[in-house]
Amino acid sequence: MTCILHVAVQTPAHSGVGDLLSYQHTEALAPGTLVRVPLGQREVLGVVWDALPGEPLPAMAQLRPVAGVLAGLAPLDAAWRRLVAFAARYYQRGLGEVALAALPPQLRELGPEQLARRLRRPAAPAQDAPDAPETTETIALSAEQQSVCSQIASQPGPFLLYGSTGSGKTEVYLHSVQAALARDPAAQALVMVPEINLTPQLEARFRARFAPLYGAGSVVSLHSGMTNPQRLASWLAAHSGRARIVLGTRMAVFASLPGLALIVVDEEHDASYKQQEGARYSARDLALWRGREQGAKVILGSATPSLESWHASRPPTPEDPQGGRYLRLHMPSRIGAGALPRLRLVDMAQQPRGAVFSPPLLAAMTERVERGEQCLVLLNRRGFAPVLHCHACGWKSDCPHCSAHQVFHKTDRSLRCHHCGFAQRVPRACPGCGNLDIAPVGRGTEQLEEQLAALLRNVITPARRAARVARIDADTTRAKGALEEQLAQVHAGEVDVLVGTQMVAKGHDFRRITLVAAVQPDGALFSSDFRAPERLFALLMQAAGRAGRDARYMEAQASQPEMWVQTWHPDHALFAALRRHDYPAFAAQQLGERAQAGMPPFAFQALVRADARTQETAQAFLQAAGDAARATPLPGLEQVFIFPPVPLAVQRVANVERAQMLLESTSRTALQRFLAAWQPLLHAERARHKGLVRWLVDVDPQAI
Structure with a gap:
């Protein structure tokens, strides 16, 4: 008997081909079955789909046959197919485009025989995973953590966990995952982080907690930094139910998790959860939809929630008796009674002309380094300088292919466009007039690293060595394993001052950093993008949270954590709220402005x-x-x-x-x-x- 199958395939974007293509096969296949089908001159992977309502059946003679069935792999369940269908519909993309992009790249290339051989292999151990301890660690919860965990256990959610930096949100995630897995032997949890470089340290904590309970293969990762075979192995472990916990970036929201019981979205405010290529989905929003649709609890966590989530978690009031859709949970205290950093604003109008580091900030950093403490300097611009400029004729290092400047990188004497990737050597003289005196304008992390190394060259640490300055940004972490190596040096105390972009400002648990400085944050204060102040406040609050995280270390040092901000606008309302660590006041002011202007979340x-x-x-x-x-x-x-x-x-x-x-x-x-x-x-x-x-x-x- 010949049957008609409706199959989702990855047709070119905006091709107008339609969501599903029809093929014939010798037997009916369950929706969600993976098949190989001909498409033009190629053979591609497809997913058998439910027939769309009202779809007319084509003539059998016009249909091409299915080339092969990927047997041995359980069909993708109805909940996964509904998630894909919703994402395609909401974000205005093709059904097959979303469905196939959600599968591992290597799976899209395998034929039935190749997959059968792959499934016969024993499950590979997790890559670069630390050896699991024989016994699971137990950490006593604080009163705040215990209260929050009780509410998560007793309420349906979704939850917005609003906890200050260092308040122990990760321990709440661990406890909630453990409770969810203990309730059901088939339950699975999805834990998402915004960036790849935050995944390994979180993975180590989850492995330490859950590998002794459920086995070494119970925790897997899913992110684009993995090799294709690693991603396929993790996906298969999640799809089969062998993996009880999946840790990943935004792509993990589409992981096949038949037993999904809990979703955690850490740093839920982060813009990295929004895909910027292809189907431009928001993984945070899809996590909320998926949790509601599959009956899984959802925890959104942040010290600086997005204004959309903050508004959606507003408590009921007489004027708004219904309140928001989320339940807001608050953890204001740091673990170990650690103090939040004190904010010091430096008015750059009162500092020496052309100073990169104000004398008070430099003195404070010198004092910290001499006591053996570490400092973090934040500048969200890599390279040495944003542009090279000739003062004689006005030439600038413009990119020939973009309406943007090429950034000067002094390390390799190159000019690079951060938009298209075009790079060239720095010219010996001005291409416009031949002037030999072309100068960098503006500052990047390379320049800060160089200047700090010169300014602190005579500062001696308690270990009787000169102060060491290091830089972590996209340029220094290109090589595989470079980021882990540099972070290990910071944790080991081999670095005294760390210069970096936003990639070091969030999620990292630096135990010896006691001072954080933001050098040039003013650009976002007057941006044309209405979300710029929200992003700046979150970045500065997250960066401040890197200081003073270890209360015992701070007590032993008899030190207090500080956040220094050099600005030309010290009276700005954003800094007033930042000084008080008062996110609710900042959010109320921003939401008031957006309500008046009719901007999201009110539109x-x-x-x-x-x-x-x-x-x-x-x-x-x-x-x-x-x-x-x-x-x-x-x-x-x-x-x-x-x-x-x-x-x-x-x-x-x-x-x-x-x-x-x-x-x-x-x-x-x-x-x-x-x-x-x-x-x-x-x-x-x-x-x-x-x-x-x-x-x-x-x-x-x-x-x-």
């Missing part, structure tokens, strides 16, 4: 972006698409405001011009109805604009 947004050979073509496509939507008119249009198209801040990247058009509505439903109905018009307009390279829809954008 919902989508961006349509066009990339073309010329800026005129990009904007013409967007304008025509908006005009077509108004002329039709599309459902939901009366509740959607379409702004005029404008260039992006960096409007040219890799010789491609970029423009965007913002859509805004007070109704999420109306915006979604409009976007779904708009898709055919966008396809039609693309055919009329020959210079258009691509277009995309970004729902709930994080940057405008």
Whole structure:
């Protein structure tokens, strides 16, 4: 008997092919079964899908046969398929595009025989995993932690765990995971972190706690820093139920977890949870949807929650008796009665002209290093200087392919574009006028490292050696294992002053750092992006949290943690809230401004972006698409405001011009109805604009 199968395959983005393709097979296959099917001249992986309601059946003679079935692998369950279908629908992408991107890359390349051989292999031990101890460690919970864990156990959630830096949120995660796994022998937990470099240290803690209880293979990781075989092994362990805990970055939200009982999203405010290529999904938002749909509890944790989550966790009031959808849990105290860092603002208008480090800050750092303590200096800009400049003719080191400057990297004497990757040697003289005196303008982490090494060269530590300055950013951590090696040096006390970007400002448990300094944070205060103050406040609060985390060490040193901020605007309201470590006050002020302006979370947004050979073509496509939507008119249009198209801040990247058009509505439903109905018009307009390279829809954008 020949059957018709509906299969999701990874068709090209915006191809207009449709969500499902039909094939014939000798027997019916359960939805979720993985198959190899012909697509054009290729053979690709596909997922057998439920038939869409009202879908007409094609003639059997027109259908190509399924090439092979990946037997031995349990079908992807209905809950996973619903998650993929929702993500594709909400973020305006193809069903097959989302479904296949959610599977491990190596799985997409395997045929039935290759997979069968792979499944016959014994499960490989976790890569670079520390040996599990024979007995699990037990840590007594503080009263705050115990109260929070009790509420998580007794309430349905979702929960927003608002805990200050160093308050012990990770121990709450561990306790909640342990409770969830103990209740059901088939239960699984998903724990997400925003960045790859935070995964190994968290993995070590989870292995120490759970490997003795459930075996060495019970904890696996999923992130893009793993090799393809490692990712496949972790995915198979999660899909089969052998792995009880999956730790990962945003991609892990799509892991096949048939026994999912608990989802933890650590540092839930972090913008890294929003995918910026392909299907631009928010892993945090999908985690909430998945938890509700699968009956799993969801814990969002942060010391500086996103304003959307903060608003959604508002307690009931007489004016708002219903309150928010989340239950807010508060842990204001640091473990071990550690003190939060004292904020010291330095008015740079009162400091010597051209000073990179103010004399008071330099004196404070010198004192700390001489006592054997460590300092952290934060500057969220890598390289030596943002631009090289000729004062004679005005030449700047512009990228020839982008509307941006090439950044000067002194280490290898190169100019690099951080947008398209183009690099070249630093010219010996100005290309415009031949002037030999071309100078760097602005500062990057390379320059701070060099200047600090010179300023602290005569400072002697208690170990009777000169002060050591190190730098951690994307440039110093390119090599495999480089980040782990550098972090180990910091933890071992071999580094006295650490200079870094935001990658060292969050999640790391530096026990000897007692002073944190932010050198140039003012740019975000007056950004055109309405989310910039929120991101700056979170970054500074997270960075401050690296200081004074070990209360016993601070007591032994008779020291107090400090956060120094050098600014030209010391009276800004953001710094007033930061001085008090008062996130609620900052959030209330920001939410008040957003409510008045009708911005998220009080409105919902989508961006349509066009990339073309010329800026005129990009904007013409967007304008025509908006005009077509108004002329039709599309459902939901009366509740959607379409702004005029404008260039992006960096409007040219890799010789491609970029423009965007913002859509805004007070109704999420109306915006979604409009976007779904708009898709055919966008396809039609693309055919009329020959210079258009691509277009995309970004729902709930994080940057405008």
